[in-house]
Amino acid sequence: GQQVMQIPQYQHVQEGEDFTTYCNSSTTLSNIQWYKQRPGGHPVFLIQLVKSGEVKKQKRLTFQFGEAKKNSSLHITATQTTDVGTYFCAGNSGGSNYKLTFGKGTLLTVNP
């Protein structure tokens, strides 16, 4: 079945440093989504990427979808303490059946 691998599992940075998490799927994806889960909270939808090679930005966050639609990345520029949390990618293989598969997430901690 479809597998979505996410690395790294943990990342600790100093405030102001950049951060990147990577997501790789074993199959070609219809689209990919990114979620953020604050400690003790629930996942919150950030963005969806659909097109091959797509790049989207949300303030300090940059999301990319690979040309082959099998990988994606989330980059945060100049991290802040408010960025702390676990970032999940979720790959959708499309079709009429639900096949959204979550990666295991990257836990980001930021030292002020």
Add this chain to the structure above:
Amino acid sequence: DGGITQSPKYLFRKEGQNVTLSCEQNLNHDAMYWYRQDPGQGLRLIYYSQIVNDFQKGDIAEGYSVSREKKESFPLTVTSAQKNPTAFYLCASSISVLNTEAFFGQGTRLTVV
């Protein structure tokens, strides 16, 4: 306010007892989902429902059961057959299974002793 509500937030049960977790949404979404989250494991799909009176097994359905008698409600029962029931359970909904931007509830942390 529109949203998805899970109750209770914390739940304790004795081993061998069935327990039902509530999930209600007023977003008028067709699709609803149950995930289980364990430390370091990400989110694993238990069951999902595309429409009322329909539901499908996810990747880890054994020991769980669901019903979808109303569009707004998708309760999950953790049965005594589930070997490791202690976990954080998340309910989510989306417009449909084709539009999978998911809205999550606050979660229920189940502890079985």
